[in-house]
Amino acid sequence: MSISAPAATRFLLDQQEMPTRWYNIQADLPFPPIPALHPGTKQPIGPQDLAPLFPMELIKQEVSQERYIDIPEPVQDALRIWRPTPLRRARRLEQALDTTARIFYKYEGTSPAGSHKPNTAIAQAFFNKAEGTKRLSTETGAGQWGSALAFATNLFGLECMVYMVRISYEQKPYRKSMMQVWGAKVVPSPSELTQAGKKVRAQHPDSTGSLGIAISEAVEDAATRDDTKYSLGSVLNHVLMHQTIIGQEALLQMERAGAMPDVVVGCVGGGSNFSGLAFPFLRDRLQGRTKTRFLAVEPDAAPSITRGKYAYDFGDTGEMTPLVKMHTLGHGFIPQGIHAGGLRYHGMAPLVSALVEHGFIEAVAYPQRTVFDAAVQFARTEGTIPAPETAHAIRAVIDEALKAKQDGSSPTILFNLSGHGLLDLAAYDSYFAGTMSDVPVPQAQIEELVAAL
Amino acid sequence: MSISAPAATRFLLDQQEMPTRWYNIQADLPFPPIPALHPGTKQPIGPQDLAPLFPMELIKQEVSQERYIDIPEPVQDALRIWRPTPLRRARRLEQALDTTARIFYKYEGTSPAGSHKPNTAIAQAFFNKAEGTKRLSTETGAGQWGSALAFATNLFGLECMVYMVRISYEQKPYRKSMMQVWGAKVVPSPSELTQAGKKVRAQHPDSTGSLGIAISEAVEDAATRDDTKYSLGSVLNHVLMHQTIIGQEALLQMERAGAMPDVVVGCVGGGSNFSGLAFPFLRDRLQGRTKTRFLAVEPDAAPSITRGKYAYDFGDTGEMTPLVKMHTLGHGFIPQGIHAGGLRYHGMAPLVSALVEHGFIEAVAYPQRTVFDAAVQFARTEGTIPAPETAHAIRAVIDEALKAKQDGSSPTILFNLSGHGLLDLAAYDSYFAGTMSDVPVPQAQIEELVAAL
Numbered sequence: 001m002s003i004s005a006p007a008a009t010r011f012l013l014d015q016q017e018m019p020t021r022w023y024n025i026q027a028d029l030p031f032p033p034i035p036a037l038h039p040g041t042k043q044p045i046g047p048q049d050l051a052p053l054f055p056m057e058l059i060k061q062e063v064s065q066e067r068y069i070d071i072p073e074p075v076q077d078a079l080r081i082w083r084p085t086p087l088r089r090a091r092r093l094e095q096a097l098d099t100t101a102r103i104f105y106k107y108e109g110t111s112p113a114g115s116h117k118p119n120t121a122i123a124q125a126f127f128n129k130a131e132g133t134k135r136l137s138t139e140t141g142a143g144q145w146g147s148a149l150a151f152a153t154n155l156f157g158l159e160c161m162v163y164m165v166r167i168s169y170e171q172k173p174y175r176k177s178m179m180q181v182w183g184a185k186v187v188p189s190p191s192e193l194t195q196a197g198k199k200v201r202a203q204h205p206d207s208t209g210s211l212g213i214a215i216s217e218a219v220e221d222a223a224t225r226d227d228t229k230y231s232l233g234s235v236l237n238h239v240l241m242h243q244t245i246i247g248q249e250a251l252l253q254m255e256r257a258g259a260m261p262d263v264v265v266g267c268v269g270g271g272s273n274f275s276g277l278a279f280p281f282l283r284d285r286l287q288g289r290t291k292t293r294f295l296a297v298e299p300d301a302a303p304s305i306t307r308g309k310y311a312y313d314f315g316d317t318g319e320m321t322p323l324v325k326m327h328t329l330g331h332g333f334i335p336q337g338i339h340a341g342g343l344r345y346h347g348m349a350p351l352v353s354a355l356v357e358h359g360f361i362e363a364v365a366y367p368q369r370t371v372f373d374a375a376v377q378f379a380r381t382e383g384t385i386p387a388p389e390t391a392h393a394i395r396a397v398i399d400e401a402l403k404a405k406q407d408g409s410s411p412t413i414l415f416n417l418s419g420h421g422l423l424d425l426a427a428y429d430s431y432f433a434g435t436m437s438d439v440p441v442p443q444a445q446i447e448e449l450v451a452a453l
Numbered sequence: 454m455s456i457s458a459p460a461a462t463r464f465l466l467d468q469q470e471m472p473t474r475w476y477n478i479q480a481d482l483p484f485p486p487i488p489a490l491h492p493g494t495k496q497p498i499g500p501q502d503l504a505p506l507f508p509m510e511l512i513k514q515e516v517s518q519e520r521y522i523d524i525p526e527p528v529q530d531a532l533r534i535w536r537p538t539p540l541r542r543a544r545r546l547e548q549a550l551d552t553t554a555r556i557f558y559k560y561e562g563t564s565p566a567g568s569h570k571p572n573t574a575i576a577q578a579f580f581n582k583a584e585g586t587k588r589l590s591t592e593t594g595a596g597q598w599g600s601a602l603a604f605a606t607n608l609f610g611l612e613c614m615v616y617m618v619r620i621s622y623e624q625k626p627y628r629k630s631m632m633q634v635w636g637a638k639v640v641p642s643p644s645e646l647t648q649a650g651k652k653v654r655a656q657h658p659d660s661t662g663s664l665g666i667a668i669s670e671a672v673e674d675a676a677t678r679d680d681t682k683y684s685l686g687s688v689l690n691h692v693l694m695h696q697t698i699i700g701q702e703a704l705l706q707m708e709r710a711g712a713m714p715d716v717v718v719g720c721v722g723g724g725s726n727f728s729g730l731a732f733p734f735l736r737d738r739l740q741g742r743t744k745t746r747f748l749a750v751e752p753d754a755a756p757s758i759t760r761g762k763y764a765y766d767f768g769d770t771g772e773m774t775p776l777v778k779m780h781t782l783g784h785g786f787i788p789q790g791i792h793a794g795g796l797r798y799h800g801m802a803p804l805v806s807a808l809v810e811h812g813f814i815e816a817v818a819y820p821q822r823t824v825f826d827a828a829v830q831f832a833r834t835e836g837t838i839p840a841p842e843t844a845h846a847i848r849a850v851i852d853e854a855l856k857a858k859q860d861g862s863s864p865t866i867l868f869n870l871s872g873h874g875l876l877d878l879a880a881y882d883s884y885f886a887g888t889m890s891d892v893p894v895p896q897a898q899i900e901e902l903v904a905a906l
Contacts, residue, residue, distance in 0.1 A: 008468050010533060015463050080463060081836045092608075110563060112836035114875065154833055155545075177878035180885055181832050379634050380607055383534045383565035422567065422875045425630035432633055 009091050011253040013084035019248040020071055022241045025279045025351060027067035028286045034354060036322040037312060045322050052223050053230040055131040058124065061238035069241070071123070072130075078122045078155050082111045083245065087253035092381040099401040100410045102259060105417040106250045106277055107384070113178070115387065115419030116273045117148030117233055120242035124231045125152040135159040135228040137221040139189065139214030142168050142341025143175025144387070144419060145233030150184035160184035161228070163191060163217040167208035168341055174423050189214040196220050196318040210334050211345050216318025223320075234270025235315060235324075235349045243276025246416065251280050254414065261414035263293040263400060267392035268305070268363070269342045271296070271349030273418035281414075282360060294361045296352060297396040299371070300440060302335040304328055304348045305356055305363035307441070309450040315347060326353040329441075330449025336439060338368050339427035340388040364396055367438035371395045372431040375421070387419035388427050462544050464706040466537035472701040473524055475694045478732045478804065480520035481739045487807060489775040490765060498775050505676050506683040508584040511577065514691035522694070524576070525583075531575045531608050535564045536698065540706035545834040552854040553863040555712060558870040559703045559730055560837070566631070568840065568872030569726045570601030570686055573695035577684045578605040588612035588681040590674040592642065592667030595621050595794025596628025597840070597872060598686030603637035613637035614681070616644060616670040620661035621794055627876050642667040649673050649771040663787050664798050669771030676773075687723025688768060688777075688802045696729025699869065704733050707867065714867035716746040716853060720845040721758070721816070722795045724749070724802030726871035734867075735813060749805060749816045750849040752824070753893060755788040757781055757801045758809055758816035760894070762903040768800060779806040782894075783902025789892060791821050792880035793841040817849055820891035824848045825884040828874070840872035841880050 026033065035044035047059045054062075061069060071079075090103040108116035128136060136153055139162070140146030146162040153160040162184050169176060169188035176186050189209045190197035196216035200207050207213070215232075222230035232239060254260055264281050266274030274296050284290045298305055304327045313328040315321035326347045333346040355361045368388070375391035377398065378384070386394060393415045404411050421428070430436045479486065488497035500512045507515075514522060524532075543556040561569035581589060589606055592615070593599030599615040606613040615637050622629060622641035632639050642662045643650035649669035653660050660666070668685075675683035685692060707713055717734050719727030727749050737743045751758055757780045766781040768774035779800045786799040808814045821841070828844035830851065831837070839847060846868045857864050874881070883889045 010468050012465050012467065014465065015461050112832075112838065151836060155836070173882070174875075174878040177882050178838065178875075181829060181838055181878070181881050183833060376634060379565075380636060383604060383608070385565065385631065385634055422627075422631075423878075425627040425634075425876075428634050429626070429630050 009089045011087040011256050013249060013252060015080055017252065018076065018080060018084045019245050020076060021068040022071060023244040023248060023280050023283060024064055024066055024069055024241050025283065026237065027065050028283055030286065031354065031358060033063070034325045034350060036324045039314065039319060039323055053219065055127045055133060055229060057127045057131065058238050061241060062236060072126060075123050075126045079119065079245065084249045085110050087250055087257070089257065090382050093378060096377065096381045097398065097401050097405070099405045100408065101401040101404040102410070102412045103397060103401060104254065104257065104259065104261070104412065104414045106246055106414070107417045108246060108273070109384065109417060109420035113144070113148040113151045114422065115144045115148065116243060116246060116276060117145050118151055119245055119276065120233065120239045120272065121148040121152035122155065123242045125156040125158055128229055129156045129158055133158065133229045135161060136231045137161040137218040137228050138231045138233065139163045139211060139218040141165050141211050141344055142172055143179070144342050146184070146186065147175050147178040148233065149231055150179040150182040153184065154182040161221060162186045163189035163214040165189055165209040165211060165214050167337060172423070189217050191217060193217070194220045196320070210317060212317030212331055215316035216320050219316065219320045234272040235347065237351055239272050240275040240279065240349055240351055243272050244279050246276040247278060247280030250277060250414065259412045260290070261292055262411040263295055263413050265295045265297060265393050265397050265400070265413060265415040267343060267389050267418065268296040268298050268348065268352065269345045269389065271352040273416050275349060275352060277416040285360065295396055296361055296363045297392040298363060298365045299338055299340055299343045299392060300365050300367040300438065301338045302329065302344050302346065303365040303441065304346060306365045307446055309453055310353060310357055311450065311453040313347060313453055324350045326350045327356065328450065328453065329446055330453060332449050339424060339430065340368065340392060342389040343392065366392055366395050369431070369436050369438055372428070372436065374398050376431070384417065385421040386417060387421045388424050390418045462542045464540040464709050466702060466705060468533055470705065471529065471533060471537045472698050473529060474521040475524060476697040476701060476733050476736060477517055477519055477522055477694050478736065479690065480518055481736055483739065484807065484811060486516070487778045487803060489777045492767065492772060492776055506672065508580045508586060508682060510580040510584065511691050514694060515689060525579060528576050528579045532572065532698065537702045538563050540703055540710070542710065543835050546831060549830065549834045550851065550854050550858070552858045553861065554854040554857040555863070555865045556850060556854060557707065557710065557712065557865065557867045559699055559867070560870045561699060561726070562837065562870060562873035566597070566601040566604045567875065568597045568601065569696060569699060569729060569869070570598050571604055572698055572729065573686065573692045573725065574601040574605035575608065576695045578609040578611055581682055582609045582611055586611065586682045588614060589684045590614040590671040590681050591684045591686065592616045592664060592671045594618050594664050594797055595625055596632070597795050599637070599639065600628050600631040601686065602684055603632040603635040606637065607635040614674060615639045616642035616667040618642055618662040618664060618667050620790060625876070642670050644670060646670070647673045649773070663770060665770030665784055668769035669773050672769065672773045687725040688800065690804055692725050693728040693732065693802055693804055696725050697732050699729040700731060700733030703730060703867065712865045713743070714745055715864040716748055716866050718748045718750060718846050718850050718853070718866060718868040720796060720842050720871065721749040721751050721801065721805065722798045722842065724805040726869050728802060728805060730869040738813065747814045748849055749814055750845040751816060751818045752791055752793055752796045752845060753818050753820040753891065754791045755782065755797050755799065756818040756894065757799060759818045760899055762906055763806060763810055764903065764906040766800060766906055777803045779803045780809065781903065781906065782899055783906060785902050792877060792883065793821065793845060795842040796845065819845055819848050822884070822889050822891055825881070825889065827851050837870065838874045839870060840874045841877050843871045
């Protein structure tokens with residue numbers, strides 16, 4: 001079908017063009033798998049160590065070396081509620097920047113929860129349901145992940161228990177409301193429902209919580225109840241794999257747009273939206289067919305790649321998870337209360353970290369005010385108001401486009417617009433009011449925390 | 454292209470399939486046009502009477518008898534930021550209801566502002582810009598319209614001044630934030646900026662405002678400034694026409710789905726989202742090709758069609774607008790503070806009213822708790838959390854589907870999911886907390902107000 005003038009700016013796929021397999025990058029890595037370690041024995045963990053927390057199918061996916069894994073029909077069916085998602089060319093932004101770069105973005109904000117998170121939430125809910133799980137426990141920061149899992153568990157008839165970082169629970173009531181619309185139970189973390197929560201509250205009665213603490217609570221909840229398993233929204237290999245539906249769709253759409261990216265950009269907290277877009281393109285680079293660059297963008301307030309250490313560390317504050325090798329600021333790190341709650345994590349997905357170490361992924365960190373400059377510029381040109389997390393990617397994209405203008409180069413840039421900001425408008429208020437602060441993390445704080453690793 | 458199993462539930466159009474003309478139902482009406490009257494002379498108003506408020510092109514559209522009017526290229530280009538919008542089949546809802554009905558919905562929540570409102574906001578911004586307008590004034594209730602116009606004026610480089618009903622300004626800060634992200638100026642109404650506002654504040658210092666008051670302020674603002682025109686988000690003929698892009702797309706998509714609606718449903722405040730979906734289908738009925746039913750759904754708290762009078766009345770509280778013939782509760786009517794702020798209007802679009810009078814459109818009214826029952830059932834089956842306004846349509850659709858189950862009939866139902874509820878989650882909180890009230894409008898109140906008409 002021909003594209004009439006004006007040139008197309010939006011590239012859609014039909015429902016039946018949605019990918020039916022996940023891409024597992026572990027099959028193509030030019031280095032051996034790096035095992036997770038048991039926190040007690042320091043030996044590589046086996047499937048049985050993870051069985052109290054995850055259904056066996058997800059444990060298998062976590063270590064699978066198969067290049068492609070079929071997406072079960074009921075998962076496809078649920079994903080089709082909003083997938084495939086659109087790919088757009090940001091012509092209005094290009095014009096505003098007067099850049100020679102071409103900017104494309106994959107828009108994941110069309111899911112009912114408003115972000116990419118349901119891509120894995122639905123898969124996890126399905127595999128749990130299939131193995132008889134009745135209830136899932138999880139943690140959430142600002143609430144993107146909790147609302148995605150509430151949406152998914154509701155579809156598959158599972159109960160959902162969400163430990164929500166207390167400061168977000170109090171300051172961002174509307175994501176909590178969303179979870180309740182979808183039938184989930186939400187409690188502020190640290191709570192009195194777990195030993196991990198009680199311990200923190202005993203020491204710090206006024207604790208506003210952190211993602212690391214909430215993970216400890218959700219893991220303990222699952223480990224101590226027979227009917228319950230645990231669900232994590234990022235970091236793990238199988239979670240990143242479930243997100244590769246994004247990049248596979250984007251590959252088809254970029255072909256349709258007659259453009260292939262020179263650089264692929266995404267924000268990183270745990271790493272899942274970035275990996276979901278990047279890995280299918282990275283496959284082509286690992287297989288020697290392209291020279292595409294990959295740029296992970298993190299917040300100055302939680303600079304795990306750019307300022308952390310590549311070492312074995314716990315995923316949580318309470319030292320309950322396996323030890324995984326990753327870029328980390330130390331599991332005791334409590335980031336400042338930046339508005340991009342989804343990026344406030346001390347660690348990084350082990351797959352992303354290893355690919356950084358081997359030179360396939362670059363990273364950059366930004367303070368939040370310059371990130372919101374970019375967010376507002378994007379909203380005023382392209383229309384969509386981005387989530388604060390996503391706005392980190394947009395900052396980097398704009399800087400790449402401005403650099404291209406100076407260089408006289410014409411790169412094609414692709415980024416993941418991982419979620420909209422309609423539940424983050426208070427952050428924009430703070431930006432306009434001039435009350436948004438940026439305080440770099442003291443080097444001494446990082447050094448102290450990583451020294452123990 | 455064939456539709457593979459499982460049966461398609463989402464019907465997309467390519468960007469170049471977006472309609473390039475608006476459908477003007479005035480060309481097909483089986484009754485003569487009903488003129489608006491000058492409030493002073495009671496004579497039909499002419500173009501010059503409206504010239505202080507609207508650009509000439511929109512005044513022409515208001516009375517045009519042409520069946521189709523071309524959509525200018527820059528308007529098409531802006532609409533393509535999110536259009537065409539998806540049409541979906543609500544299979545999960547059908548299953549939950551165990552109904553023999555087939556339920557389809559057109560989803561307008563994918564626009565950056567989250568509703569159908571930008572369809573006309575963009576057209577109005579363009580025609581104003583083309584005729585030299587520098588600034589647009591408007592009113593908004595809960596903020597759907599104000600945010601749409603802020604989005605559109607920003608795209609075309611116009612200033613935007615929004616008078617926002619004070620109670621919403623205070624209780625729903627996030628739509629105000631959205632407008633500010635897009636660069637609009639927002640003030641609570643009644644304000645001290647207009648004579649109309651000052652007059653209300655002098656009499657009622659604690660006034661929480663109403664749509665009728667805010668319209669008076671916005672009209673006065675435009676009428677008293679050379680650089681400013683006025684923009685209305687519903688009611689007027691040209692506004693309804695700009696929304697017909699919805700129904701024209703839906704016609705194509707329903708053809709693709711192999712189904713034609715037996716009944717078309719939409720919520721009505723001023724009438725624009727309902728008309729936008731319905732009029733292209735109504736054309737086929739007016740031309741004798743179908744027997745489709747059309748069902749307008751209003752709130753119990755502002756039942757203009759079901760309990761109002763069909764009479765000439767003002768569009769605003771301050772008696773500044775022309776007199777239009779419509780179903781009205783009287784321009785002094787102040788509806789209760791229901792959560793569906795967009796439906797809190799005393800009148801109805803004259804075209805909708807006339808079509809009701811001639812038997813082409815039916816109407817039904819619902820109290821808000823039963824509307825939210827439907828909203829939650831929809832969110833828990835189809836995923837998307839609907840706006841409170843839209844939930845009125847969903848209530849009626851569910852009732853139609855349940856009736857079909859009893860009748861043993863298998864109707865095809867199509868409704869307009871005119872907007873998402875992500876900025877209305879406080880309303881859901883109120884529903885779950887059991888604090889949502891329903892008090893029918895006293896008959897004496899309506900009788901007193903309409904007696905003067």
